[in-house]
Amino acid sequence: xxxxxxxxxxxxxxxxxxxxxxxxxxxxxxxxxxxxxxxxxxxxxxxxxxxxxxxxxxxxxxxxxxxxxxxxxxxxxxxxxxxxxxxxxxxxxxxxxxxxxxxxxxxxxxxxxxxxxxxxxxxxxxxxxxxxxxxxxxxxxxxxxxxxxxxxxxxxxxxxxxxxxxxxxxxxxxxxxxxxxxxxxxxxxxxxxxxxxxxxxxxxxxxxxxxxxxxxxxxxxxxxxxxxxxxxxxxxxxxxxxxxxxxxxxxxxxxxxxxxxxxxxxxxxxxxxxxxxxxxxxxxxxxxxxxxxxxxxxxxxxxxxxxxxxxxxxxxxxxxxxxxxxxxxxxxxxxxxxxxxxxxxxxxxxxxxxxxxxxxxxxxxxxxxxxxxxxxxxxxxxxxxxxxxxxxxxxxxxxxxxxxxxxxxxxxxxxxxxxxxxxxxxxxxx
Numbered sequence: 281x282x283x284x285x286x287x288x289x290x291x292x293x294x295x296x297x298x299x300x301x302x303x304x305x306x307x308x309x310x311x312x313x314x315x316x317x318x319x320x321x322x323x324x325x326x327x328x329x330x331x332x333x334x335x336x337x338x339x340x341x342x343x344x345x346x347x348x349x350x351x352x353x354x355x356x357x358x359x360x361x362x363x364x365x366x367x368x369x370x371x372x373x374x375x376x377x378x379x380x381x382x383x384x385x386x387x388x389x390x391x392x393x394x395x396x397x398x399x400x401x402x403x404x405x406x407x408x409x410x411x412x413x414x415x416x417x418x419x420x421x422x423x424x425x426x427x428x429x430x431x432x433x434x435x436x437x438x439x440x441x442x443x444x445x446x447x448x449x450x451x452x453x454x455x456x457x458x459x460x461x462x463x464x465x466x467x468x469x470x471x472x473x474x475x476x477x478x479x480x481x482x483x484x485x486x487x488x489x490x491x492x493x494x495x496x497x498x499x500x501x502x503x504x505x506x507x508x509x510x511x512x513x514x515x516x517x518x519x520x521x522x523x524x525x526x527x528x529x530x531x532x533x534x535x536x537x538x539x540x541x542x543x544x545x546x547x548x549x550x551x552x553x554x555x556x557x558x559x560x561x562x563x564x565x566x567x568x569x570x571x572x573x574x575x576x577x578x579x580x581x582x583x584x585x586x587x588x589x590x591x592x593x594x595x596x597x598x599x600x601x602x603x604x605x606x607x608x609x610x611x612x613x614x615x616x617x618x619x620x621x622x623x624x625x626x627x628x629x630x631x632x633x634x635x636x637x638x639x640x641x642x643x644x645x646x647x648x649x650x651x652x653x654x655x656x657x658x659x660x661x662x663x664x665x666x667x668x669x670x671x672x673x674x675x676x677x678x679x680x681x682x683x684x685x686x687x688x689x690x691x692x693x694x695x696x697x698x699x700x701x702x703x704x705x706x707x708x709x710x
Contacts, residue, residue, distance in 0.1 A: 314675065
């Protein structure tokens with residue numbers, strides 16, 4: 281039975297008087313009813329500008345983890361597309377280059393919703409937009425900014441990014457920015473600002489004023505604590521997991537999570553292998569890389585490290601990923617063999633982090649994200665087409681429809697609404 285026929289059959293059951301708690305439905309059927317009913321929202325999907333052209337774009341089932349066919353297959357309703365820029369030099373030239381890259385990312389998203397596929401996906405700026413667009417039968421795009429570096433030293437760029445559609449932003453990424461220290465300083469305890477810079481504090485105020493959610497996923501713990509204390513609106517962690525469950529500086533520890541609860545915010549649990557269970561991730565990744573390296577060497581090339589990839593230009597990086605996809609396909613038979621012998625980080629490991637944070641800070645403060653096309657993905661939820669498997673695991677663990685609705689999108693949209701209300705109040709006072 282096709283997915284479409286399955287959905288139609290279950291819908292018929294509902295119309296006959298059953299609901300998602302009916303004992304006549306199997307566990308998988310109950311999960312499907314819930315999945316099709318709630319707003320399924322993922323707060324962090326990276327993308328390549330190369331996939332937003334006339335000839336190669338998200339209307340096609342590309343190799344990317346997120347695109348419209350895969351969203352349709354997996355029942356993913358809302359994709360937050362990320363305006364990401366890597367951390368460069370804190371100089372006028374560095375700021376300008378990053379600003380231009382950010383504008384190109386914004387332009388790609390607008391091209392998708394305005395020119396490439398306006399009949400299939402639309403840009404949302406508010407929670408009301410999300411519901412209106414979904415009711416029309418389209419998918420939803422929203423915009424997050426990963427790294428405040430491209431703002432430079434011009435605070436007016438906060439409003440500029442807001443006008444372009446940004447509804448959340450982090451002040452740092454991998455490396456200290458002019459606004460905030462990064463979690464990457466944790467390894468050697470090397471800091472530039474010991475939290476936020478003076479400009480970073482002004483940017484927090486400006487984000488509050490215009491209604492951009494503050495994202496604490498990449499900054500340092502000191503910066504995160506300072507942001508939560510300074511912000512007049514709830515904050516989010518757009519893609520982080522629990523540091524108590526796995527000790528990685530990209531995760532939030534219990535102190536940060538409790539402050540997040542007090543702040544009224546939400547942590548969007550991320551399906552990133554090395555943040556969920558780094559030891560398990562390393563073992564499988566090493567075995568997989570060994571296989572791919574052998575294949576690459578036959579082609580006269582090699583597998584690049586993360587640092588080496590970061591040094592590539594956008595065009596060269598796209599070429600590298602095309603090459604990586606090619607050798608990955610060649611390596612599939614051997615990788616499939618080791619998959620049966622070596623444990624992988626999976627959906628169950630992912631939901632373990634959700635469970636922990638729900639128990640610690642409450643269901644109202646936890647959500648879901650993937651970091652697809654930015655390193656994210658686990659066995660069972662490795663692209664948007666497998667999104668239903670997360671709902672299935674939640675149902676297996678006893679989460680109710682109401683709770684799953686909050687996790688998948690309700691909590692995040694509630695924070696977005698709260699941030700907008702604070703912004704309106706602040707603007708009326710000024």
